[in-house]
Amino acid sequence: MIYTVTLNPALDRTLHVESLVPGQSTRIRSEARYAGGKGIDVSRALREMGSDNVALGLVGGFDGKELEGRLLLSGVACRFTHIANETRTNIIIQDASNGAETALLARGPEVQPAELMDFLDALERSPDMDFLVVSGSLPPGLTPEVYSRMMAIGNERGAKVVLDTAGAALRQSIRARPAVIKPNRSELAELAGRPLPDVKAISEYTRGLLDLVSIVLASLGPDGIVMVTKSEVVHARPPKVPVKSTVGAGDCAVAGFVHGMALGESNLDALRRAVAAGTAATLNAGTGLCRCADIDELLPQVTFEEVGR
Ligand SMILES: Nc1ncnc2c1ncn2[C@@H]1O[C@H](COP(=O)(O)OP(=O)(O)OP(=O)(O)O)[C@@H](O)[C@H]1O
Ligand SMILES: [Mg+2]
CATH class of the missing domain: 3.40.1190.20 (Ribokinase)
Structure with missing residues (x-):
């Protein structure tokens, strides 16, 4: 479970x-x-x-x-x-x-x-x-x-x-x-105590965490996720999409990865699911989360790049 x-x-x-005007009463529609x-x-x-x-x-x-x-x-x-x-x-x-x-x-x-x-x-x-x-x-x-x-x-x-x-x-x-942590860019920089301006800096820093954590998923908003494990450093990117709201994108990415792991998928396939689910969440306005149909459409559009060591 x-x-x-x-x-x-x-x-x-x-x-x-x-219309919201401070100091004035407004009816709720x-x-x-x-x-x-x-x-x-x-x-x-x-x-x-x-x-x-x-x-x-x-x-x-x-x-x-x-x-x-x-x-x-x-x-x-x-x-x-x-x-x-x-x-x-x-x-x-x-x-x-x-x-x-x-x-x-x-x-x-x-x-x-x-x-x-x-x-x-x-x-x-x-x-x-x-x-x-x-x-x-x-x-x-x-x-x-x-x-x-x-x-x-x-x-x-x-x-x-x-x-x-x-x-x-x-x-x-x-x-x-x-086993897994999913910091976003600023959370990871705060943990590092210094800016991590690019994927190389992120992967160098996170490799130092692998004594404690098996998988680091560093999420980078529109730039997808860098996954760092002992055996691989991979940057997975979503396609460009018409973003309505990014609220809940990180949570959907976590759900995507866990869903993949629960299905018994490889780390790479679970990563693909994480990126697709995070990006699917951005297609919905306000606090709307991801929809299955959008995830399915995005999955084959996620691209991978191995990050050099
Ligand atoms: N503007 C965007 N365009 C496309 N995909 C996005 C965008 N923003 C977020 N995503 C997708 O959602 C994933 C998680 O986003 P992000 O790195 O912003 O997480 P977060 O900061 O933890 O979000 P949250 O506010 O939900 O905690 C990204 O890896 C990406 O797949
Ligand atoms: Mg988050």
């Missing part, structure tokens, strides 16, 4: 307005609400690709209940740990007059130590763990050490652990040996 973890999920509300958060995006994208998976994480209050309900309605199984404080709500305002998108992002509920213990217990007891995908940031009250604990549990359970996070959480938890 594939498990995803989102420790700080959100109920996302997208509000469409005619239409509204959409859905379960958000990076691990949850991975779960939804996996579901779209046909991979059974279970979303884990922390939810609380009425908004947490709504989030669970919406996720189940979209066909994603979930087994969240319930916390006392209310799950956050993000508000995204889409202004029809100028196309601007304004996001109001909440911090998230404070999590108590006992609630974290409950979550880690639930994670330890999750049956048949083949993959553990840990994505996104921490809610208030938790320290990056939580990521190392999750990596350790996944590794003990014999799961392939995939980590997509940034900053201190990424730096610390790499030492707990996830």
